[in-house]
Amino acid sequence: MTKLATVVLAGGLLAGCTVGPDYKRPPVTAPDQFRSQVSQADAASLADQAWWKIFQDETLEALINEAIHNSYDVRLAAWRVEEARARAGIAHSEYLPQVQLDASVSRQRQSEAFVPGSEATNLVDVNLGFSWEIDLWGRIRRLNESARAQYLATEEARRGVLLSLVADVATSYFRLRELDLQLDIAKRSAGAFQETYDLFGHRLEAGTGSALETSSAEASLASTMANIHDLERQIEAQENQLDLLLGRNPAPIARGAALEQQFLPPEVPAGLPSDLLLRRPDLREAEQDLVAANANVGIAVANYYPRIQLTGAFGGVATEVSDLFGSGKSWSIGGSLLGPVIQGKRLQKEHRVAVAQWEQSKVQFERSVTTAFVEVSTALNAYQKLAEVEAQHARSLAADREAVRLSNARYTAGLSDYLEVLQALQQQLAAETSQAQTRFSRLASLVELYKALGGGWKLSDSEWTSTAQNEPQTR
Numbered sequence: 001m002t003k004l005a006t007v008v009l010a011g012g013l014l015a016g017c018t019v020g021p022d023y024k025r026p027p028v029t030a031p032d033q034f035r036s037q038v039s040q041a042d043a044a045s046l047a048d049q050a051w052w053k054i055f056q057d058e059t060l061e062a063l064i065n066e067a068i069h070n071s072y073d074v075r076l077a078a079w080r081v082e083e084a085r086a087r088a089g090i091a092h093s094e095y096l097p098q099v100q101l102d103a104s105v106s107r108q109r110q111s112e113a114f115v116p117g118s119e120a121t122n123l124v125d126v127n128l129g130f131s132w133e134i135d136l137w138g139r140i141r142r143l144n145e146s147a148r149a150q151y152l153a154t155e156e157a158r159r160g161v162l163l164s165l166v167a168d169v170a171t172s173y174f175r176l177r178e179l180d181l182q183l184d185i186a187k188r189s190a191g192a193f194q195e196t197y198d199l200f201g202h203r204l205e206a207g208t209g210s211a212l213e214t215s216s217a218e219a220s221l222a223s224t225m226a227n228i229h230d231l232e233r234q235i236e237a238q239e240n241q242l243d244l245l246l247g248r249n250p251a252p253i254a255r256g257a258a259l260e261q262q263f264l265p266p267e268v269p270a271g272l273p274s275d276l277l278l279r280r281p282d283l284r285e286a287e288q289d290l291v292a293a294n295a296n297v298g299i300a301v302a303n304y305y306p307r308i309q310l311t312g313a314f315g316g317v318a319t320e321v322s323d324l325f326g327s328g329k330s331w332s333i334g335g336s337l338l339g340p341v342i343q344g345k346r347l348q349k350e351h352r353v354a355v356a357q358w359e360q361s362k363v364q365f366e367r368s369v370t371t372a373f374v375e376v377s378t379a380l381n382a383y384q385k386l387a388e389v390e391a392q393h394a395r396s397l398a399a400d401r402e403a404v405r406l407s408n409a410r411y412t413a414g415l416s417d418y419l420e421v422l423q424a425l426q427q428q429l430a431a432e433t434s435q436a437q438t439r440f441s442r443l444a445s446l447v448e449l450y451k452a453l454g455g456g457w458k459l460s461d462s463e464w465t466s467t468a469q470n471e472p473q474t475r
Contacts, residue, residue, distance in 0.1 A: 020298020038384070054455070055447075067246045068165065075247075081151070084151040095140060105122070106123045130311070145291070166455075177440075185432045210417070268449060280453075309335065314329075379449035400427045404428050406424075
């Protein structure tokens with residue numbers, strides 16, 4: 001027993017030895033500032049703000065809150081976290097002794113040929129056994145390191161799902177409001193074309209109108225009515241898509257502020273590029289995958305070394321239950337060493353697999369970081385340039401409206417036919433539609449930039465769902 005205790009003590013002292021490489025983040029070269037960043041980079045970032053301060057529409061906020069509570073993607077992500085947490089618990093159980101209970105009751109009688117006069121007897125057998133692996137080389141510690149990293153990766157993936165969901169709901173809502181605006185423009189144009197067609201139709205019946213003008217007015221009216229029906233189709237499809245994000249059956253979607261009244265901040269601070277590693281959940285997830293892959297290399301290295309295991313048993317065998325732990329008791333304790341001798345290079349190949357998986361995770365991490373820089377720079381440039389595009393569209397729309405006014409005046413004065421007026425009205429309709437599309441693109445680029453920067457990264461889990469409902473609104 002003294003020698004055994006010495007072995008256990010020595011194993012405990014050596015338990016601090018962990019084979020395999022310790023994790024170090026691969027070097028990442030971050031630019032000094034994002035491309036298209038106007039001002040000098042500083043620590044402030046749009047991502048520091050809560051999503052309800054970016055999207056200042058109460059109806060949209062209510063839809064996002066509903067989605068966060070009911071979305072299928074959020075619920076799936078939450079259960080993936082639970083699965084990973086349970087798997088981490090399984091790995092942690094390897095630290096503790098494994099205890100099993102084995103009990104049996106039987107009744108037997110030996111053959112008269114061997115034991116004359118034998119009688120049937122009862123036999124009770126109870127054994128309590130345990131086994132415990134001494135983590136001499138850190139195999140179990142690497143298992144726990146890998147399982148914990150995988151759990152943290154799923155947690156980061158869940159937060160990534162929340163951010164993506166907020167972005168998807170906001171973009172879908174803005175798209176819906178764009179279609180609403182286009183439908184309003186089309187209906188107003190259809191009303192004007194209807195009046196013109198009715199007027200020309202009456203004149204033609206009276207013999208004072210032109211068949212060419214009447215046909216042109218009818219063509220413009222029919223084209224606009226077709227556009228109205230198509231927009232109504234797109235609106236219902238967009239509502240259904242939003243319903244899916246909200247986790248509900250198809251139904252009408254509530255509306256809030258009009259598209260042109262949606263909040264657009266004049267400046268969007270991007271923050272330091274190096275901080276993206278802290279803010280974006282997908283980058284934190286990729287790094288945890290890298291940590292797990294590194295730990296798996298350590299597990300493969302530890303498999304080269306022998307495993308030391310303590311085993312023991314305590315129990316009893318007796319014909320009466322009262323004698324189990326009296327005259328019938330028994331116990332044993334011992335140790336075993338299991339080490340690889342000839343494995344046909346299996347362990348070597350397993351180690352090569354783990355190293356290859358680590359290298360793949362490393363490349364994926366580096367690609368994710370570069371992709372993040374690209375997404376932020378692209379969204380920044382889009383947000384800035386689309387503001388200029390919208391300004392030029394506004395200028396074009398003002399000119400088209402003036403052209404409609406002038407063409408009407410020329411027609412009234414008898415200086416031109418009505419085809420000139422129809423042409424000017426069609427140009428105005430196209431300009432109003434382009435203006436609506438550009439406003440949506442600006443809002444969509446704001447959403448994309450907020451997502452690319454890792455928006456809401458400071459929010460706790462409870463704040464994602466509760467603070468928005470209690471926060472005073474600023475308009």
